[in-house]
Amino acid sequence: MATGQTYDKTFKREAVNLVHTSGKSQRQVAEDLGIAMSTLSRWCSELAANGERAFVGSGNLQPEAEEMRRLRRENDVLRQERDILKKALTIFSHP
Incomplete structure (x- = not known):
């Protein structure tokens, strides 16, 4: 993963969806997508906590x-x- 890489809301939602539907662990999904495990874990937590209001974007x-x-x-x-x-x-x- 490149430092400072940004991902759009759709990518984040799809990544979290893969964790829930693929049968793979968060670690495996993160490796498959080329993102840090901590990043994917944070996205999962944010979506669980905020639902549709998750991932408002930088500056929002x-x-x-x-x-x-x-x-x-x-x-x-x-x-x-x-x-x-x-x-x-x-x-x-x-x-």
């Missing part, structure tokens, strides 16, 4: 993580706006 987040990121960003903007208003109030309240 699960919906919950994306929502959390959006809310944190919004919270940062609101804090900045609040701080600006506090400073403005301080400036304009002094004679």
